[in-house]
Amino acid sequence: MVYCGQPSRGCQMCRTRRIKCDETKPTCNQCAKSRRQCPGYKDDFDLVLRNETSATERRAQRASKKAVLQRSSSSSSRKTTTAGQDLPSPPLSSSSSSSGEISPLALIPAIQVSTETVASCHFLSNFVLVPRQGSTRxxxxxxxxxxxxxxxxxxxxxxxxxxxxxxxxxxxxxxxxxxxxxxxxxxxxxxxxxxxxxxxxxxxxxxxxxxxxxxxxxxxxxxxxxxxxxxxxxxxxxxxxxxxxxxxxxxxxxxxxxxxxxxxxxxxxxxxxxxxxxxxxxxxxxxxxxxxxxxDQHAAACQRLNLKASELRAEVMDVMTSSLSRTPDAIDLILGLMRRSQSLDEELAAWMKSLPENWAWRTLCWQGPVLPEGEYANAEVFPGRVDVYNDFWIASMWNMARTARLVLSSLTVRCAAWVCSPVDYRTTPEYATAARICADNIADILASVPYHLGWHTRRREAFPDDEALSGFACGDDDDGSLKGLAGYFLTWPLATVMSQDYTTDNQRAWVQGRLKYIGDGMGVRYAHILSQLKIRLPSMLIRRDGLMAQPYPMAHNFEKLLSAKRAPPPSPGYTMNPLEQREAMRKEDVDKRRAELIAKATGASAGESAKMIAKKLLSV
Structure with missing residues (x-):
């Protein structure tokens, strides 16, 4: 009898999930924590006397089929490589030759699968996530x-x-x-x-x-x-x-x-x-x-706060682009928007603390040391914490909340800068608080990226104790392959991180490298466009607000305006009065500054898509 190793005494649920069972009776803590029904433990007699007949028979059948297929493929290859000669087929086993029958496996032709079928299976195994538990989506x-x-x-x-x-x-x-x-x-x-x-x-x-x-x-x-x-x-x-x-x-x-x-x-x-x-x-x-x-109540609460954050962002954008005069009523309005932004951020922080245990992330390891200056773009993990989650959907909800906090912090600092102008907004307590909040949430988003990109699954021997509450509709979730949905979920949080003033140069280089990796290796080409953006928030928005508040530095040059009154018309049949000329000068100056802002945000090599996104984010 072959020794098959020491039998596992864990419950059947933990053995099926391939995780370590603490063997607590009558119900193990692993099943209790994940809210699963523990099926119990095997009897000690069954553990010692295991029936290995069926398993051994299956292994033998697989080995036999593999050997027959290998002989068949090697025989066909020898026939094709020999010109004008027929080589004899390899001898059959004694059982088959004595019975005069040929194994049907040797006669089955290669199965032809259409491209559409392969593409469908690929898409289902990369983008369609199916819940395994009733509590997840x-x-x-x-x-x-x-x-x-x-x-x-x-x-x-x-x-x-x-x-x-x-x-x-x-x-x-x-x-x-x-x-x-x-x-x-x-x-x-x-x-x-x-x-x-x-x-x-x-x-x-x-x-x-x-x-x-x-x-x-x-x-x-x-x-x-x-x-x-x-x-x-x-x-x-x-x-x-x-x-x-x-x-x-x-x-x-x-x-x-x-x-x-x-x-x-x-x-x-x-x-x-x-x-x-x-x-x-x-x-x-x-x-x-x-x-x-x-x-899902927890996901709905997160999305409610995100919807309120998007409503507040649109309201702040409308107010800031309306050439608001600096009156006591206007200052009260901006301060009210700032307090609403701070209140929403506090609600998001409270939501993060109220989540149940199956929503919680855990730190898998700490990765180090600090990399040389030029190696961050190609590194799989940013030096620091590496976190894992129960599934991609829960991780995406966490990052959605973190991204909303980054947006709200930008709104708070933008309002504070308007109120305290011309004093440097970086001296305000609102800026110090926003810098701390953003630095923490940026670090949390970066710590979630290795999980999305499957870094821990390729090291399963080192980190075997992982679990999932959902799986993909096709394929094997535990094969360590990259999943396109993970990259799809990451593009918006990473683009937001890359645009923050509080992101360090090394963090920005690493995020840009991950976006390019998502575009190349995971099939989400939209990440390429996002990696080209060079937007800095909220500093560019604050600069834009400054342009709107005092956009025309040449407006005081009355001597030039008066001389324009006596200047000849620029073209036959067209006249321009001094007021029109003044407005034309203003428009020309504003267009020039807007072009400079867009060029700085996108870089020289950016395409039209990157410029369109920059115009949207900066509303210029």
Whole structure:
């Protein structure tokens, strides 16, 4: 009898999850902490006398099949390499030769899998997150019932084309095709999806369906995956279209599971769109977070605070761009906005402290030492803390809250700078508090990046005690491979970190390297555009507010204005009075300064997409 090692005395749940069981009876603490039902322990008699017959038989069958396939492949290769000669086949085993039968495994041809099938499996295993526990939520898991519905309706063709476009685009970004033009096929499917979706949206009944809304969301994801020029604008238009569909569908869409999942997905995209564009979310925070629109209480509380933060950002932007005069009422207005920003930040900090244990992150290790100056861009881990989470979705909610705190800190400092002008805003207590909050949240976001990029799974022998509350719809979650969804979740938090004044040069270099890695290795090309941005917040916004408060340094030059009154017209048939000339000089100076601000924010090598994003974030 072969010795198979010391048997595990842990409970069946911990053995299935492959984690260490503390063997507490009657229920182990691992199951109690993760809120699982402990199935109990095996009897000592069963542990000592284990039946290994079935396991040994399965191993023998796998070894036999592998040997037959190897002999078959080596035989075929010898036949093809020998010109004009037929080599004899290898002898069969004694059992097969005596019976006169040939193993059927040697006659099965290689299975041909279509490119579309490979792309679909790749997309499901990288972007569709399915919850394993009732307390967590997945991502795009509504696609599974929609794509597998058996109603046979022809109206779902737009959803199929949109899914194929995303799947082929994701596959083309991560693998090298063998003679197949994957990008071309992806764009062909995208064009078909656009035409079919437009047709569905003109249908008085089909345009409110789950399939139509899911197709619009997939079209928006396609823009982020491919990241073509002005792709950010296309993504925004798709999200605005999805918001209009959700608004028209009303509250009755929340009565079905798929309808609620789609509603939450649009709500999440609405938050990101509002924070990046500076526009207030449509319908307001209360409409998006009614009692019937809550799937997870903790996630809903985080999204409520994010919606309020986006509303406040839009309000501050409107006030700061309105050439507000420095009156007592205006100062009270700005101080009120600043206090609201500080109050929202305190609510987010309280939300972080109120989360249950299964939402908590834990520090896996500390990585060091400090790297040389030029090596941060290629490092997998930034020196310092490395944290892990129970799944990608929980990690994304943490980073959403941290990103909102960074935005709120910028709003607080921006309001303080307006109030204390012309005194340096960096001498205010609000700036000192914001610097501390931002430094802590930046460090927390950086500590979550190795988990997203699978750094700990490639070192499973060193960190075996990890668990997951959700898994992907296809493939093996524990194979250590990169998941595109993790990079998709990281792009917005990393872009926010890179734009902060409080980010160090080494941190910024590392974040820029991670964004490029996400674009190249994980198939989310939108990260390339974000890595080109050179925005600094809130200092650039404060400078912009200064330009609005006193934008015309040449306005006092009355001598030049009076001489312009006697100057000849610039072209025949066109005259300009002194007031018009003064306004023209002002406009020319403002346009020049705006161009300088955009050039500084994007750099010389940035494309049109980066410039469009910079204009949005700076609202110039």
């Amino acid at each position: 997945g991502f795009m898991d509504y696609l599974i019932p929609l794509m597998t519905s058996s109603d046979g309706s022809a109206g779902a063709a737009h959803l199929q084309h949109a899914f194929n476009a995303c799947a082929l685009a994701s596959l083309s970004n991560t693998v090298t095709s063998n003679g197949v033009s994957l990008p071309e096929k992806a764009y062909n499917e995208y064009a078909k999806a656009l035409n079919a979706t437009n047709t569905a949206l003109r249908d008085p009944e089909a345009w409110k369906s789950d399939a139509a809304l899911a197709a619009v969301l997939l079209l928006g994801m396609f823009e982020n995956i491919t990241a073509q020029q002005l792709g950010d604008m296309n993504w925004g238009s798709h999200i605005e279209g999805a918001i209009q569909i959700v608004k028209a569908r009303g509250r009755k869409q929340l009565r079905t599971k798929v309808g609620l999942q789609l509603f939450i997905a649009v709500r999440t995209q609405c938050i990101i769109h509002a924070l990046t564009s500076g526009k207030a979310p449509a319908m307001g925070a209360d409409w998006w977070l009614g009692e019937d629109a809550v799937h």
